[in-house]
Amino acid sequence: MLPPSRTQLGLFFILLCPANIIGLWWAVGSPLVMDPNSICRKTKRLAGKQAELCQTEPDIVQEVAKGAKLGVRECQYQFRFRRWNCTSHSKSFGKILQQDIRETAFVYAITAAGVSHAVTQACSMGELLQCSCEVTRSRAPPLPTAGPGAEGSSWEWGGCGDDVDFGYEKSQQFMDAKRKKGKSDIRTLIDLHNNEAGRLAVRGYMRTECKCHGLSGSCTLHTCWKKMPHFREVGDRLLERFNGAFKVMGANDGKTLLPVGHSIKPPDRQDLVYSADSPDFCMANRKTGSPGTRGRVCNSTAPDVSGCDLLCCGRGHRAETVVLEENCLCRFHWCCVVQCRKCRVHQELSLCL
Structure with a gap:
């Protein structure tokens, strides 16, 4: 299959909206997403708030694209051992996103979280003119923590805290555009809920970091700031x-x-929700977007989702020996080069039938 042309990628980006984020995920990894002018070329077809961001804040749109790519990578890491491994193959992924299943819920949540995280981090790094570090003047003083020197020391907010509220707002503007609360469309309600759950997985778990000041380690003053969780924690x-879910x-x-x-508590804002049961993803199916698990590497001894019994859906597996090249016999040469040889390593793999 030939790779999509730039014209095709541009067409799919026209479809960019929470009603159909297939375009965003289709184009991730393409050079197109790194050029906000290309992303926003057809602003008349975008949602109102998205078009406004394209026209007035193209650098924000670039961070949105980076956040989507971050979400793609994290989805593929978290689902690497599952029957559906978050493959970014365009047609398969598009079919998944057209369903109200649990996997779609995760995709929407991790994408919204990735956008929020990327925009916030760009603020802290000074890469955006619209924002910088968090304003902490009105924040209540940090709670003292246990440890040497904690008693009798002073506390104040300082440093460069992450302005997660700005990232949250931009993620909400871009991902929730044209998805009005109060509509009777269940898909709208589900998408908005999962987008919010993703953003809250970032904003709701900010951590406090502090630096100790004072002569001879006396720690007479603590300067503290708020930092986002690492994105792996979010995933x-x-x-x-x-x-x-x-x-x-x-x-x-x-x-x-x-x-x-019956007797099930309502989901809270941080829960993921879905309305349709997932396919088993055992066999390739164009209708559902399932790529199947034939040929997938599995663990012949693991009892969990990575094990051959579950991953191969009871079809069995075969052993195969592959030859890999690895760095070996590395030596450090002054100054400052490390030189390695290439060694061939035979590795036994188990592949699903």
């Missing part, structure tokens, strides 16, 4: 929410999501 947290249906008022089943 881990959203995977937990994926494993405990709620199946929901629309309420009669058209504005509320209700859990399916």
